Amino acid sequence: MERIRVIEIKKSVFEDNDRDADRLRAELKEKGVFLLNLMSSPGSGKTTTLIQTINALKDKIGIAVMEADIDSDVDAKKIFAATGVQSVQLHTGGMCHLDAEMTRQGVAGLDLEKVDLAILENVGNLVCPAEFDTGAAKNCMILSVPEGHDKPLKYPLMFSVCDLVLINKMDVLDYFDFDLELCKEYVKRRNPNAEVIPICAKTGEGIDLFARWILKQIQLWKGEDNYA
């Protein structure tokens, strides 16, 4: 399992995270690596969603994954075992978010040759990660049905900074009081430009739409149309 590394992330020394994030974004652009920052609450299904999505995309583009976690390294192992793509585990040492410099430490642990898409699975937290620009080209989040449709009202910043909101665990919609249309309306209230895609990582429902969204974003970002 040589393709799985564990990196102990050090606290950032940069005062100005926004400027540092812009710097990282420019560095990644130069390398042709599109960085997607994936955020959510604990247990909303980030890792399972990633596995499905990577398997849908890995024959088309080169992918690498950074799994941020406070302590364990189960996620990077899971991703590698299920997809075969390179995965690094970032140990945040109790920290509740990743900023640009911490992300850069993760990026440094990846072999970026032939990588078009790097995915950062951020710490499971709807508050702090939204406050720190990681240098990603796009931000995406997962809200799962059991968490409730009112979350855009309660965690406004998270929904404001995300370009895409995936609504996961659609298979259990009947067992929860979750109003999908109302949720979409609440998301739009926070960010009129955000897209919403209902998915079920367990059954694979909607994963094709998420995969297509990613390809389209990379295409727009590269200013090319090689991924049609």
Next chain:
Amino acid sequence: MERIRVIEIKKSVFEDNDRDADRLRAELKEKGVFLLNLMSSPGSGKTTTLIQTINALKDKIGIAVMEADIDSDVDAKKIFAATGVQSVQLHTGGMCHLDAEMTRQGVAGLDLEKVDLAILENVGNLVCPAEFDTGAAKNCMILSVPEGHDKPLKYPLMFSVCDLVLINKMDVLDYFDFDLELCKEYVKRRNPNAEVIPICAKTGEGIDLFARWILKQIQLWKGEDNYA
């Protein structure tokens, strides 16, 4: 609705939160108010659990509630409407946790006469709230079935600081890959003294056990046996 107030919490100036928390704990002890700090991920069912539990206890003891939220005030309104007990909404202004001084600002908004139990519903977050002692007599958290049984492995500090772990949404156990016994084992690994109670806030299952746990803790804390 004069019993619902919204308090805009100011950032703490105290350097030493642990010492300040001990001070608040002593102040509350003197007033005979048992403070319970309730933590969880977003959407795990804190407010619904509180409503059920308060209704099971309010004829036996005096209760007041502090609802921490980044922005909205729906929770305090919900609690008051469903239970009639006094509720203050604490706006954290984007902050991801409450510390002792912030909790003190909330306590100052309560009428503590005839209050035996004050409940603090902390910000929905499994990371930061665990790092800050609020001055509570006991810490309790909710993990809901859809979040997965592996969470004690991934959020170690949260499970270490909690005296009680409620496992909520037991009604949907059949629809998720959640191993209750394994989860209990993981909890014990983080904190051998933590108790675990499976509940379902929606149906009321296990709420009697949680209510009894609270009464017992108050009894032990008071060194009395008036709440048998």
